[in-house]
Amino acid sequence: MLKKITYKKKLSFFEWLKYLKFFKRKSYFDLKNVINIAKKLGLLHCFSFSFVVAGTNGKGSVCYILEKILLNSNYKVGLYTSPHLISHLERIRINGNFLNEKWHILAFEKIEMIRKNNKISYFDFITLSALFLFKYFKVDVIILEAGLGGRLDATNIIPNDISIITNIDFDHKEILGYTRFKIGYEKAGIFKKNKIAIVGEEKDIPNSINLLAKKRNTLLKKVNFEWFYQKREKSWNFISEKWKFYNLKYSNISLINISIAFSALSESNLNINIDFLKKKLFPINIPGRFSIIQKKPCVILDVAHNSHAALCLSKKIRKSLKKYSKIYAVVGILEKKDIIGIISNFLGIVNKWNFSLLNQNKETFKTCINSILSIQDYEIFDTTYDSWKKAYYLASKKDLILVFGSFITVSEVIKILNINIQKI
Template sequence: MHKKKLSFLEWINYIKFFKRKNDFCLKNVINIAKKLDLLHFFSFIFVVGGTNGKGSVCYILEKILLYSRYKVGLYTSPHLISYLERIRINGFHLDKDWHVLAFKKIEEARQSLKISYFDFITLSALFLFKYFKVNVIILEVGLGGKLDATSIVANDISIITNIDFDHKEILGKTRFKIAHEKAGIFKKNKIAIIGEEKRIPKSIYSTAKKLNTSLIRVNFEWFYEKKENTWNFISKKWKFYGLPYSNIPLINISVAFAALSKSNLFVDTNFLKKKLFPINIPGRFSIVQENPRIILDVAHNSHASFYLSKEIKKISKKYLKIYAVIGILEKKDFDGIVSNFFGIINKWNFILLNQNEKKFIDRVKKNLFFKDYKFFFNVQNAWNDIFLSVSKKDLILVFGSFITVSKVMNILKININK
């Protein structure tokens, strides 16, 4: 294959099957980064890890820093509609030709070294950020932290949004082990923002002590307070009172505020208090239509679905019925995800996503609180079925995997790649 002449789509198809020769080693990724001088930047770097809320924190950081006149590079994953969503510079997605340029450079440096798809595209993002000379880089961790490609850069501030159970087969089956993996993004003599509101596992403290990383923790070094109609953020540097509520979890907004307050970057605090809200992030409690109201959310683990269920319950009395279109990958905590919606959802349309059909149906049926449900092999059929009975006064909630939400976005012709 003559790689110099590959189109953008041909490159995507070429790299999507890449795997590391050794899943427990970043050596090849680091070697490629060294060749291209991608380990050290003049840019200020945030690396954002955690179980949930990573994308929201990244988006909020980007929005505030752009308003504060910085040239910002943002790298997130996964994408909803197309690969182009993964990298933004100054709030815009790049033309495909720029991605092709980055792919060529990474491939030339890679030669025969074995790396994964995620490693490859992370390196390409770093290449583009250096090429465009951005002032600030925001990197969302793909999985864990310790072995993630985003951990190779010398970040200024590490962020862990929370620590919960997900990807247990890779990260470990205890919060101690999961936290140890996530703390792999900590850097020596730097700062780490911790948004975990439960008891913080000892592995966070031991890693921080080893690296002399300064931990800035919620309810210790910074706080957020809920009031009846407003909320407050309080840290040593910033004290904001009477902030308006948002559809984004306050803890995620607060994590971003805490990180910015410790960054020493110039921030237009007037923007934080008056112009930040409302916040609309694709696939995160996205209201995309009215009459009937349609909400999309990529809640794909029990922690995220718990928050989503609370938000839906708050507004449930406004609607005659609430319909759910849900697709969950086989390894996810099905019971933990759906049980949060007991007494909230009237009708369920379950989508079989590469699962053992009998096993999945048995899992649904054992949950006796389901009264009205159907099974479908694709999102389109599940979606079409909803409209046989839905009225303008109902609510349709689409949630679960990114696959499910992205397919509904395609059905609704929602374009976020602008």
């Protein structure tokens, strides 16, 4: 059991992370203390331009695309994403680089000095540290990936210039709600009065998004209404009210996520390097998003951890089925996730399932799995290491090992293989 440590001056970076793990708020539904701390630190009105990205899936991809384009348009960019795969340092980047631990410690100390008895969560504290560092380094543009929801997320405390919702699907239902209307309401909580919001949901948009936009006089820019992307045989097009690009090259990133970023940038009125955007943007490598780390056997890592993300991943795998003799899945899914919904997307694709237990009871998990898989199709292991080891032992050079189900599972395989996260 992790031993709780007490705050004192001059904690090491490791000690700070241990200290922050015990930060819990009584209720998720309260930003009052976070806003109070941010106000005292002068963090609420300190940036030239800001994007906040919410949604069920694709948030990280959109954030990375925005960062890459803005950096190549000569802006000083601060990027905040979560969760991390290996190191906390991954969460905050300035000009595409991780910061030294000493800068994180500086931010932690400043926030703790002001916080006093205000109860906030780990995520709140880290978000405040990101905002502090972006102000300290005087970035031109910040990009914030919302954690849970949006309305009551710590990333929502600043007056963002452009709000982005990638899509609306079911995840974290116990917090965000059990209907798309309620989930849409939480995500749309990032909308700001008289500002622009980009919506990339390709299915029916929950009416809660339209209602909240109308209430706040937020100008919605929706896919297939104000902006479009068109697939062609060897290229694709992006068309909006302000940008029209034809014969763009296909990328390793989904077109909807690229198009969401394009739409947001087109509405920002920032001075974007259009030549880079059209000719040199691709490929974009995002750790843990369809990351191919080995060829023989092929090993693909993907953090897909809900049914929507699993569906997108399965579609990519189906397109390349003929390349592989067999497919082995190394899967770890957290207990509260839609385990059956995630696995169902890969029925008929995966030849052998290797499950690792994360926080489940083994017998309960086995009962769940038996409802959709035959007992010959899978094994359950106590650790990701054992699950990976068995799959790698069985796989030939012509096979595929697919690792997915959670950030935790992908992170553990990266550690097992001792891979440098910056080279994925």
